[in-house]
Amino acid sequence: MISALPRSEFPLLAASPRLAYLDSAATTQKPRAVLDAICDFYENDNANPHRGAYALSVRATERYHEARARVAAFLGVGDPDCLIFTRGTTESLNLVASSWGRANVGAGDEIVVTGAEHHANFVPWQQLAIEKNARLRICELAPDGALDLDRLRALLGSRTKVVAFAHVSNVLGTIAPVRDIVELAHRVGAIAVCDGAQAAPHLTVRFDELGVDFFAASGHKMLGPMGIGVLVGRRRLLEAMPPFLTGGDMIEFVEDDHSTWNRLPHKFEAGTPNAAGAVGMAAAAAVLEGVGMDAVRAHERELVRSAYRRLSAIEGVRIYGPGPADRSGVLSFNVGDVHPHDLATILDSHHVCIRAGHHCAQPLMRRLGVSATARASFYVYNDDADIDALVNGVMAAREMFSRVGA
């Protein structure tokens, strides 16, 4: 299995041939095309968008709007004004919980999340529930970690206002049945909020066809820069919502005693936007479109299948979640009584980068009955050599720990 995009297109990977970077679920490496696009914006078109009457500012504004149109097309959003640029998925989900949530969730109402959520799609809802005296209900998972639609159906009722779920789990790699969840949520009059941080980089996402009311994603997990992400929402909902942050750019008129709000998307983009970040995210979307999302997915499936087979053949290795056919490019595992942090240190000495810990999903760790796991995650630049390094490192760690009997 060779990489779907050559390592030579990623300056960091090209400079470190021996590095096996297997932490793309945390953040991805950046291709030259993305770095160049960011640099090009600052070198040729940099000014504050929407502000100046001069030609340079107009160019900056155009670049920013082009970026929005490009990312909207990548995510299957027909109405680009409903795509809000944010700092990332965390801010996007906080925006929905804070703005839509405070206006629409009251005492006695219910918010449903799953047991597999990243803290970014758990804590904002938990805090909203505390503030509003609403009830946070957690949909427990099926034994293999998949979302259990029967349990979800049983949890939903006339009090349910929100169903919030991850499209793809950042720990288990499970892929949620989005359309089924949306149907259940809409049947009881709740909105469906989708954390797409691990979906947008790895699967074909068509927002208009998914049926969800809100979809959040981050640029840095899909070859783009850090500090930029999106919230996509239904126009009807976004227009009815109060603003999230207030200040420059998001206002229409500011009177002494009240203000009126700008139209979408500006209403939710207070302050100077991260235009270079948006340009970088758009360039990342173009790179992924060049590979083709079907090819990205097929490549990851091959890598996961191979890594799953080779890791599970090692004595003492336990992999969490479903089999390789039903998951995205993420593998969480443990190796006997080798603690994940020790494993990560030993793998690091073999030039293998993996994540160890709770992966910002402590509720899921409790449900798995572990305090931490090791996690290897794959992307377009990974190949067989990365899996070789991972497997060799895991065997070395096992050997090291087996010198002393239990």
Add this chain to the structure above:
Amino acid sequence: MSAPDDRKDAPNGTDSRRSHVEALYQELILDHYRRPRNRGTLEHPDVALRKKNPLCGDVIDLQLQFDGDTLREVRFTGEGCAISQAAASMLTQRLKGKSTAEAAQILDRFARMVHGEEGAADESLGDLRALSGVSRLPVRHPCALLASDALAEALASHR
């Protein structure tokens, strides 16, 4: 398709980072991880204390019993990596029977060794010197220091 040569791993021993990590995970440390000393609880502790490392979720529960100014008994429970568990095991072993002042001095020296201060690792640390290699792994400092920070806090609360 096999990996191009420049992506293949160097043989063992040619890589200083790897030999350094291998030296850290030596048998003494793994032995304390697998067979921790002073693991358990006391029936009538004078001081009981819980400390967490929010970075990784490790937790240590400490119980201490004093005889005047002397640390007579100490026990710990908790979950964690080999470094944090071995540190707890070796530290409790080292401090038992010491006066609070002596114990505080050892803990201070241990913390300075972990932070890489030259000359900090003297004979008063005994086996704990096996953990000196952690100093070159900054992300693992909190693992090594969880038990010593907890012990220092517990001693201070007795004095």
